[in-house]
Structures are given as structure tokens and as C-alpha cells.
Amino acid sequence: MAFIKKGYEKRWPNGTVPFTLDPSIENDPNAKQQVELAIQHWQANTPIRFVPRTRQDDFVVFKPASGFCQSDVGVQGGEQAVRCDLSSGLFSSASIIHEIGHTVQLLHEQKRPDRDQFVIVDPSVLHDINYKILWHQRPLGAYDCTSVMHYPSLVGKIQKKPGGCKAIGGSVLTAEDAQAVRFLYPLSKVGRGRWGPGWTHLVPFDLNRTPHLFKYNRDTGRVTIDRIAADGSGTTQVGRGKWSKGWTSIVSFVLGGVPHLFEYNRDTGRVTIDRIAADGSGTTQVGRGNVGDGWSGVVGLIRDPPYFLIHRHDGRLRVYRLHPDAQGMDETGRTDSTSGWTTFAPLNLGGHLHVIRYKLEEGIVAISILNAL
Numbered sequence: 424m425a426f427i428k429k430g431y432e433k434r435w436p437n438g439t440v441p442f443t444l445d446p447s448i449e450n451d452p453n454a455k456q457q458v459e460l461a462i463q464h465w466q467a468n469t470p471i472r473f474v475p476r477t478r479q480d481d482f483v484v485f486k487p488a489s490g491f492c493q494s495d496v497g498v499q500g501g502e503q504a505v506r507c508d509l510s511s512g513l514f515s516s517a518s519i520i521h522e523i524g525h526t527v528q529l530l531h532e533q534k535r536p537d538r539d540q541f542v543i544v545d546p547s548v549l550h551d552i553n554y555k556i557l558w559h560q561r562p563l564g565a566y567d568c569t570s571v572m573h574y575p576s577l578v579g580k581i582q583k584k585p586g587g588c589k590a591i592g593g594s595v596l597t598a599e600d601a602q603a604v605r606f607l608y609p610l611s612k613v614g615r616g617r618w619g620p621g622w623t624h625l626v627p628f629d630l631n632r633t634p635h636l637f638k639y640n641r642d643t644g645r646v647t648i649d650r651i652a653a654d655g656s657g658t659t660q661v662g663r664g665k666w667s668k669g670w671t672s673i674v675s676f677v678l679g680g681v682p683h684l685f686e687y688n689r690d691t692g693r694v695t696i697d698r699i700a701a702d703g704s705g706t707t708q709v710g711r712g713n714v715g716d717g718w719s720g721v722v723g724l725i726r727d728p729p730y731f732l733i734h735r736h737d738g739r740l741r742v743y744r745l746h747p748d749a750q751g752m753d754e755t756g757r758t759d760s761t762s763g764w765t766t767f768a769p770l771n772l773g774g775h776l777h778v779i780r781y782k783l784e785e786g787i788v789a790i791s792i793l794n795a796l
């Protein structure tokens with residue numbers, strides 16, 4: 424898929440690269456267009472974003488060069504250059520696309536330790552900085568012969584190998600290049616805020632087809648309900664309340680089309696069911712029960728009325744179905760085979776409820792149809 428330089432500190436925060444153009448590129452319409460085309464290509468195919476530099480400390484300057492193109496790998500700190508000869512006609516936006524790959528932490532594909540299975544590298548360049556195998560960086564996925572980070576055979580120092588690459592080099596990001604960039608930059612922040620400290624539980628739910636968030640502070644019992652902006656840019660508090668302290672698990676579910684919350688206290692075994700007000704202003708307790716103490720987690724299973732799967736780190740689990748009036752729960756299945764499943768998740772497959780179970784220590788996974796309905 425790609426070859427990446429190790430080290431998180433080399434990445435651009437939030438995948439955003441502040442940049443400027445050297446005056447000689449700014450004033451050369453062709454050179455400027457090649458840079459802009461390359462930036463557009465990156466923005467169309469990856470989460471990387473380029474913003475004109477204002478006061479950012481770390482930034483890229485696109486600069487001219489004579490007979491070559493070059494970039495450092497990853498964030499250097501302060502000003503760093505992407506140099507490229509865009510005036511001689513030797514290089515174009517494809518070269519800038521490649522250099523930007525270095526800037527965001529990609530290495531030459533032909534420097535991967537497994538490259539000799541796929542290409543023939545001329546002995547004269549075995550120690551050339553652009554071809555020399557790097558043993559301590561990180562190859563991602565399979566070797567990508569047509570990666571934009573792979574040198575083409577045109578250079579004459581590297582050739583296709585029978586049974587290996589059928590073509591080598593490329594002028595645009597491959598799907599695998601883009602996938603590697605998403606690996607390096609898995610999150611793109613779109614919103615921010617300040618909630619104050621102490622929230623121990625964040626439970627998302629939909630209210631009137633709008634995403635909301637229930638927040639709970641286990642130590643104080645404080646509760647708020649926030650509406651989440653449709654573009655994710657922030658949250659607005661719409662409701663609040665005071666619950667008892669000490670709930671360890673909270674899950675949201677829908678009952679009769681209305682969002683509710685299920686709370687469990689691991690120390691006391693208590694369960695309560697709360698209905699969320701239609702305007703999100705607060706919650707009203709509508710049911711209660713006790714499922715015994717010591718359960719490590721609750722998984723809500725998406726049905727109306729819902730099922731709850733309550734599990735313990737030793738593998739024991741119980742399945743409960745909530746009454747349509749929320750006044751009680753029926754146990755519909757149990758297993759005490761203490762087989763060490765530590766982590767559970769619900770799954771809807773072909774209209775049937777399934778459960779994924781995972782053993783943290785051994786790495787084993789099981790996917791099961793949930794029969795106990």
C-alpha cells in the first residue's frame with residue numbers, strides 16, 4: 424500500500440498544511456498552476472487540506488529549483504520547502520503530487536525492504552538515497568507498483584521484474600496511496616468546544632432525527648443533553664438534570680419511537696430506565712429493576728422494544744428483553760460458560776441480531792446469531 428516514516432510528531436496537525444508560494448512561483452502563471460493542480464489533486468483524493476499560511480509556526484513554501492524536485496519527509500518544524508523545477512518543462516504537477524507525499528510523511532515505495540521481489544534495482548544505485556532500502560520504517564500493506572511514491576522505469580535505474588510489477592511508477596495518487604494517507608491521518612476535526620471537566624459518560628442518541636448527546640458525571644450525578652450541530656461544528660446544551668451518582672453503564676435505545684436511556688450500577692446491581700423529553704430538556708424515570716452486581720458492561724440491541732445483553736469479563740452473559748411499557752425486563756437467555764470473552768458488540772446482519780465477542784488476551788473473535796430473543 425505504501426511506505427511511511429515512523430513517528431507521530433512528523434504529521435501535520437489535523438492533516439492541515441499551511442503553505443505559501445515563493446514569489447518566483449507566484450509570478451510564473453504556469454508554475455503556479457502546476458502547484459495548484461497538485462494541491463487540488465491531494466484535496467480531492469485525501470483528507471489533507473492546504474491553507475494559506477497566516478501565523479502558523481510550521482509551514483511549507485513551494486520554491487523553484489534547477490533540474491530536480493525535492494521535499495523533506497514529514498513536519499520539520501518552522502519553514503520547510505518543497506522545491507521543484509517547474510520552469511524547464513522537465514517537471515509538472517505530477518512531481519509536486521509526489522513531493523507533497525513526502526511532506527505528509529510518505530517514503531519512496533522502492534525503498535521498502537520487500538522491493539526486490541517486485542522490481543530490479545540497478546546495482547549502481549543501491550546506496551543512492553532515493554533507492555536505498557530503509558529497514559526501520561513502516562511498510563503498509565502490499566507493495567504498490569504504481570504508487571505516486573514509486574519511481575518510474577523511465578529513470579533507467581529501476582525496472583519491472585518478471586513475476587513482480589507489471590508497470591511501475593505513477594503520476595497520480597493510487598487508491599492505495601490515498602488509503603495510506605487516511606491511515607496516517609485517521610481523523611479530521613470539524614468541531615470544537617468546552618464542556619468543563621468531569622463528564623464520565625457520553626451517550627449519543629437521535630431526537631427528532633437530530634443527533635444529540637447525553638452527558639453524565641458519575642461523581643456528581645450531573646446530567647446534560649446537548650444538540651449536535653448538523654455539520655459537527657459544535658454542541659448546544661438543550662437540557663439538564665441531576666441523577667444519582669455511581670452509574671457505571673449507560674446506553675441509549677428507542678422504545679415506542681421515543682429515545683430512552685438504560686442505566687446500570689455495577690456496585691448495587693440496580694437498573695433504571697429513563698425516557699428523554701421530546702424537546703430534550705431532561706429525563707423522566709419510567710422503569711427500574713435489578714440484574715445483580717458485578718457485570719462489566721451492557722450492550723443495547725437495536726429493536727423496539729430493545730434487548731440488553733449484560734456481560735462479565737469472565738464470559739458470563741444474560742439477555743433481557745424490555746417490556747413495552749419499560750416496567751420490567753424478561754430474561755430470555757443466559758450462558759455461564761466462563762470462557763473469557765472480554766468485549767462485546769451488537770451487530771445487525773441480514774435483519775438478524777448477532778453478537779461479536781472478543782477475547783482481549785488471546786485475540787480470538789466469535790460472531791454469533793443471538794437466539795435468545
Ligand SMILES: [Zn+2]
Binds near residue numbers: 521522525531
Ligand atoms: Zn521523492
